[in-house]
Amino acid sequence: MASIADIKKELENVIYPGFSKSIVEFGFLKDVVLKDEFSCIVTLDITSTAQEIEAKLRQDITAKLSNIGLRFVEIVLSKPKEQVQKSNSQSGSNIAPQIKNFIMVSSGKGGVGKSTTTVNLAIAAAMQGKRVGILDADIYGPNIPRMMGLQGQEVEVVGNKAKPFKAYGVDVMSMGSLMEEGQALIWRGAMIMKAIQQLLRDILWDELDILFIDMPPGTGDAQLTLAQSVPVTCGINVTTPQHVALDDSRRSLNMFKKLNIPIGGIVENMSGFICPSCETESDIFGKGTCEEIASEFDTFVLGTLPIEPAIRLGGDNGKPIVFCEPNSVSAKRYMMAASKLLAFVDEVSDKAENASIQPTTAPGVSACSTSAAPKKEAATASSGCCGGGSNPGSGEPKTGGGCGCN
Numbered sequence: 001m002a003s004i005a006d007i008k009k010e011l012e013n014v015i016y017p018g019f020s021k022s023i024v025e026f027g028f029l030k031d032v033v034l035k036d037e038f039s040c041i042v043t044l045d046i047t048s049t050a051q052e053i054e055a056k057l058r059q060d061i062t063a064k065l066s067n068i069g070l071r072f073v074e075i076v077l078s079k080p081k082e083q084v085q086k087s088n089s090q091s092g093s094n095i096a097p098q099i100k101n102f103i104m105v106s107s108g109k110g111g112v113g114k115s116t117t118t119v120n121l122a123i124a125a126a127m128q129g130k131r132v133g134i135l136d137a138d139i140y141g142p143n144i145p146r147m148m149g150l151q152g153q154e155v156e157v158v159g160n161k162a163k164p165f166k167a168y169g170v171d172v173m174s175m176g177s178l179m180e181e182g183q184a185l186i187w188r189g190a191m192i193m194k195a196i197q198q199l200l201r202d203i204l205w206d207e208l209d210i211l212f213i214d215m216p217p218g219t220g221d222a223q224l225t226l227a228q229s230v231p232v233t234c235g236i237n238v239t240t241p242q243h244v245a246l247d248d249s250r251r252s253l254n255m256f257k258k259l260n261i262p263i264g265g266i267v268e269n270m271s272g273f274i275c276p277s278c279e280t281e282s283d284i285f286g287k288g289t290c291e292e293i294a295s296e297f298d299t300f301v302l303g304t305l306p307i308e309p310a311i312r313l314g315g316d317n318g319k320p321i322v323f324c325e326p327n328s329v330s331a332k333r334y335m336m337a338a339s340k341l342l343a344f345v346d347e348v349s350d351k352a353e354n355a356s357i358q359p360t361t362a363p364g365v366s367a368c369s370t371s372a373a374p375k376k377e378a379a380t381a382s383s384g385c386c387g388g389g390s391n392p393g394s395g396e397p398k399t400g401g402g403c404g405c406n
């Protein structure tokens with residue numbers, strides 16, 4: 001009858017597939033239990049998840065041990081857990097798969113500081129070691145080129161794609177850099193869809209950890225198209241503290257919920273003003289009102305930023321405060337907000353999916369609406385919005401008249 005030593009000796013002849021060493025030399029053999037004359041249990045701990053390796057090992061071990069009379073060989077094999085498939089390339093649609101995470105920066109209202117927040121958080125994330133991009137998807141009022149000091153720079157085209165600009169360690173592309181300065185387009189329906197998709201697909205985005213997307217204000221076709229085109233990792237909301245703004249903020253947060261986008265937090269911007277000459281603090285728009293709405297939506301306040309002339313100047317002059325005045329109170333708050341956001345992104349990164357909000361419109365049927373998608377449309381995500389039709393039509397930007405569908 002074979003002994004445990006005999007079994008181990010035989011196992012020294014089982015070569016690990018693809019290598020010249022045996023499973024014993026590699027240290028993969030963990031245990032051998034002899035049950036009776038004809039049966040034993042062999043426990044292995046291997047480093048590969050490949051099915052073929054497992055199958056070959058089982059075959060070889062069984063064959064070797066049958067040489068010494070063991071007919072029933074139970075092989076207990078532990079191997080690393082298979083990587084959970086990243087939903088951002090598998091579930092639903094992703095037209096920019098080289099980008100790991102997408103953060104939608106939204107607000108219910110215009111002018112509350114979305115672009116300023118996008119710029120400073122993105123640079124802060126890059127300063128914390130991430131590969132970061134900014135997509136200025138505000139087709140109505142693209143301000144990112146000015147804020148990043150890129151105004152007037154020519155886009156470089158490679159083949160039929162455009163190269164992002166680089167500023168402050170961040171890759172940047174904006175609708176503003178692709179349109180003539182000061183030009184006004186009347187964006188409707190399918191044009192919006194096409195524009196947003198081109199900004200993702202036809203720009204030579206590098207492999208990025210995070211793409212921050214500065215959205216137009218509100219909850220319309222641009223938001224829906226973006227959510228349907230890529231699995232948005234999370235959305236953040238920028239608001240000022242007064243109640244009128246918070247009402248709109250709720251709309252924007254509800255949109256995230258309806259689009260199944262995790263809420264990454266709220267930035268309370270223009271929260272108090274400290275007079276540079278007398279240092280008295282005044283609550284111009286109020287202060288601290290976002291905590292309540294954050295808990296209402298089961299999220300948190302990423303940061304509160306005061307009204308500070310240096311923030312506005314940084315935007316106007318293309319010298320973002322977080323980079324250019326890193327020791328200022330506001331720069332430190334942006335850095336802190338970015339690290340909270342990065343921690344949240346790490347937590348939810350694998351869960352992003354957009355399968356549930358894909359359009360269901362039958363091929364050839366227009367799903368066009370010409371108005372911004374109100375709540376109900378965002379909820380169904382399949383009806384009444386050009387952002388979602390499976391018939392994009394020509395979709396070429398046209399000025400005025402008709403939405404471009406069909």
Ligand SMILES: Nc1ncnc2c1ncn2[C@@H]1O[C@H](COP(=O)(O)OP(=O)(O)OP(=O)(O)O)[C@@H](O)[C@H]1O
Nearest residue numbers: 110111112113114115116270306307308311312315
């Ligand atoms: N905390 C702040 N302190 C001082 N000025 C600020 C602050 N935040 C933003 N601003 C200024 O307020 C103006 C509006 O900000 P910004 O353009 O970022 O808002 P927005 O929400 O992106 O606007 P829009 O809806 O038009 O895109 C800008 O001039 C900006 O420099």
Ligand SMILES: [Mg+2]
Nearest residue numbers: 114115138143
């Ligand atoms: Mg803006």
